[in-house]
Amino acid sequence: MGYYAGVDLGATNVRAIVAEPDGTTIGVSRNATPRGPTGIDVTEGVLETLRDACTDAGVDPTAIEAAGIASIGPFDLAEGAVVDPANLPDSIDRIPLTGPVEKLIDSEEVYLHNDTNAGVIGERFYSDRNPDDMVYITISSGIGAGVCCDGHVLEGWDANAGEVGHYVVDPRGRLTCGCGREGHWEAYCSGNGIPEYARLLAEDDPTTATDLPLEDPDFTAKDVFDLAGEDELADYVIDQLAHWNAIGVTNVVHAFSPIVVSFGGAVALHNEDLVVDPIRERVSEMVMTNVPEIRVTELGDDVVVEGALASALTAGTGDRQHYQG
Numbered sequence: 001m002g003y004y005a006g007v008d009l010g011a012t013n014v015r016a017i018v019a020e021p022d023g024t025t026i027g028v029s030r031n032a033t034p035r036g037p038t039g040i041d042v043t044e045g046v047l048e049t050l051r052d053a054c055t056d057a058g059v060d061p062t063a064i065e066a067a068g069i070a071s072i073g074p075f076d077l078a079e080g081a082v083v084d085p086a087n088l089p090d091s092i093d094r095i096p097l098t099g100p101v102e103k104l105i106d107s108e109e110v111y112l113h114n115d116t117n118a119g120v121i122g123e124r125f126y127s128d129r130n131p132d133d134m135v136y137i138t139i140s141s142g143i144g145a146g147v148c149c150d151g152h153v154l155e156g157w158d159a160n161a162g163e164v165g166h167y168v169v170d171p172r173g174r175l176t177c178g179c180g181r182e183g184h185w186e187a188y189c190s191g192n193g194i195p196e197y198a199r200l201l202a203e204d205d206p207t208t209a210t211d212l213p214l215e216d217p218d219f220t221a222k223d224v225f226d227l228a229g230e231d232e233l234a235d236y237v238i239d240q241l242a243h244w245n246a247i248g249v250t251n252v253v254h255a256f257s258p259i260v261v262s263f264g265g266a267v268a269l270h271n272e273d274l275v276v277d278p279i280r281e282r283v284s285e286m287v288m289t290n291v292p293e294i295r296v297t298e299l300g301d302d303v304v305v306e307g308a309l310a311s312a313l314t315a316g317t318g319d320r321q322h323y324q325g
Ligand SMILES: [Zn+2]
Pocket: 165, 166, 177, 178, 179, 180, 181, 184
């Protein structure tokens, strides 16, 4: 009997799970993502984490029949590697993934996905309602989407479909995105963008009362949400975030016509009432086609690694019809 594995390589943590053929998890592991010095060190961290999960499960890595890997991008898909990841040190230029994992488990059934695509695979595989038309949106340090349309998870050229965080939502381009372009959704509404946006709104109207530590280098998005209902500027920022988030989600809905839009990522998961509820209210007024169900993933932080496992269980498709177990 073979086992299955899911791996999630993020900028902060590497996680791995090992499961029985019926999807029951029997081993887990989590380590900090190595900060280099080279990409090979990150590869070693991934292999180590997968080995740890195998040890936890009491199985040899070669007993793994198939593995799914969810990772930060961008990818060289032909080589199964991450190339120049944005949120790791500059000395990390290339992280080989598919080949080394194939070698460790002695199987060629290794499927590499970007983390948001793994998110939509996981959400679709495990939720009670798993329609063929579904979008998973993460709002965390960045913003991105995994799109399943007509039962197919969209990959696009070099698997770059779903980079919706770089939708232009503000044509005035008042904030510059981490990618270097102006007016992008995640420049305003991601965990990394929110502090800068709060500073911009404070400058717009210096009479707005606030206790937010705007000048503190440790000022984070969490500070804004923590002061909700108590601070005039924090409330204004949260209201404006809802405005841009609703524009971004409306664009997603008009492009892909999903039945369900499911949110994950720390900003959405930790602030459902302040982030996701206002999107639901506004989008219903802004969409001219069918209004989808808008919800938060029930898998929480596990949605991406569970999606990687679901990919392994379904020969890379995420489709229950291909369930191998
Ligand atoms: Zn951008």
